[in-house]
Amino acid sequence: MGGMVIVGAGECGVRAAFTLREEGYEGTVTLVGEEPHLPYERPPLSKNAPPAVKLIAEETRYRDLSIDLLRGTRGQRIDRENRRLVLADGRTLDYDRLLIATGARARRFAGMEKARTLRSVGDADAILSAIGAGTKLVIIGGGFIGLELAATARGLGAEVTVLEAADRLMARAVPAEIAAMFEDRHRQEGVRLRLGAKVEALEEHAVVLADGSRIEADIVVAGIGAEPITGLAADAGLAVDNGIVVDGCLRTADSSIFAAGDCCSFPYRGAPVRLESWRCAQDQGAHAARAMLGCGDSFVRVPWFWSDQYDLGLQVAGLALADRPFLRREVGDGAFVLFQLDGQGRVLSASGVGTGNAVARDISIAEKLIERGIVVAPEVLCDPGTRLKQLLKG
Numbered sequence: 001m002g003g004m005v006i007v008g009a010g011e012c013g014v015r016a017a018f019t020l021r022e023e024g025y026e027g028t029v030t031l032v033g034e035e036p037h038l039p040y041e042r043p044p045l046s047k048n049a050p051p052a053v054k055l056i057a058e059e060t061r062y063r064d065l066s067i068d069l070l071r072g073t074r075g076q077r078i079d080r081e082n083r084r085l086v087l088a089d090g091r092t093l094d095y096d097r098l099l100i101a102t103g104a105r106a107r108r109f110a111g112m113e114k115a116r117t118l119r120s121v122g123d124a125d126a127i128l129s130a131i132g133a134g135t136k137l138v139i140i141g142g143g144f145i146g147l148e149l150a151a152t153a154r155g156l157g158a159e160v161t162v163l164e165a166a167d168r169l170m171a172r173a174v175p176a177e178i179a180a181m182f183e184d185r186h187r188q189e190g191v192r193l194r195l196g197a198k199v200e201a202l203e204e205h206a207v208v209l210a211d212g213s214r215i216e217a218d219i220v221v222a223g224i225g226a227e228p229i230t231g232l233a234a235d236a237g238l239a240v241d242n243g244i245v246v247d248g249c250l251r252t253a254d255s256s257i258f259a260a261g262d263c264c265s266f267p268y269r270g271a272p273v274r275l276e277s278w279r280c281a282q283d284q285g286a287h288a289a290r291a292m293l294g295c296g297d298s299f300v301r302v303p304w305f306w307s308d309q310y311d312l313g314l315q316v317a318g319l320a321l322a323d324r325p326f327l328r329r330e331v332g333d334g335a336f337v338l339f340q341l342d343g344q345g346r347v348l349s350a351s352g353v354g355t356g357n358a359v360a361r362d363i364s365i366a367e368k369l370i371e372r373g374i375v376v377a378p379e380v381l382c383d384p385g386t387r388l389k390q391l392l393k394g
């Protein structure tokens, strides 16, 4: 008996399973997850102490929807010829359609094996239970997860040092002006930030930098990004290039196999992109489910993600490009949004920061401006007197 098999029970896989039912699919739906826990949200793991475990859904929901949730079960191999997923325990699951939603794992690098990483609820428990007042915490990497953890650890009274190899924070996804604001705030909160810091070695109780300095550490966490989990696809002969390669419908070259969420590389406005974003994982899960049922629409949702550090809320819509200037729009109370336009004056990206949800409304409208490719004059966009919503009329 075939049916729908989803491998990976994270944000994406769970959303796909629910969507199959919401769309009226009545066949078998099996969700295979290697973690022992009920599927949970990852974003709270770096933002709360003690770690907040937020389930994506209660156990009864899976039962009510007749979704067969196999926990603590690893998908080992895809037998494409027989449309079968082979599990690590030797069982097999036949499928009509298979969705790979295996997510990403924390990146590690040679010599840093002793550093902890933060991806799962187990990781968060282990890190946060080791942190208290006066604990010397060294975080390698000034990206989102490292900085969120730094803020959380300061709340626990830890002595926090962040080591970043680049000359600024969050270089991959945030404009320099916004990164500078976070840098100031972390310093004010007592985080020791070392930019341009090259880690040479990890000792039992210290991190050694290339310039010879030693930073004492009770605990070291590496927050140096994540890499997609692509082994199942690669072993099955499917293309992998910074993620499992899919088309606009999130389908691989095998028409019965789809991939979505953190593990996939998909076309966004003509270029391959891999995102590590909670909402994208959800949206792609839902989209993949509809594609598995035969819908041929392309995934076009504008990328969106957020980060919370102290009481600062960051939101980004679209993909900011390094080579386009930013236009600043004041939102009030120190909050602002940086917009980018393309050569034709269409809104490309918007990155905003402020206290709490101060920029949420503007970023939500910006998303629609980006989605609809609306042309806006820079002076109009920057004028706080302009109601952004008005611009949606084009």
Ligand SMILES: Cc1cc2nc3c(=O)[nH]c(=O)nc-3n(C[C@H](O)[C@H](O)[C@H](O)COP(=O)(O)OP(=O)(O)OC[C@H]3O[C@@H](n4cnc5c(N)ncnc54)[C@H](O)[C@@H]3O)c2cc1C
Binding pocket: 007, 008, 009, 010, 011, 012, 013, 032, 033, 034, 035, 041, 042, 043, 044, 045, 046, 073, 074, 075, 076, 101, 102, 103, 104, 118, 119, 120, 145, 229, 232, 260, 261, 262, 263, 275, 276, 277, 278, 279, 281, 304, 305, 306, 307, 308
């Ligand atoms: C600490 C932390 C904080 C974050 N904060 C934010 C935030 O503030 N904003 C934001 O937008 N995003 C945030 N993210 C990113 C967001 O959580 C991810 O983009 C999202 O979880 C991706 O969902 P996914 O389902 O694609 O992958 P995952 O959540 O990684 O789920 C994949 C699941 O598949 C399982 N799996 C892997 N291989 C197999 C296999 N062979 N067999 C069975 N199961 C398998 C994995 O164990 C995992 O449970 C954060 C991530 C982390 C780790």
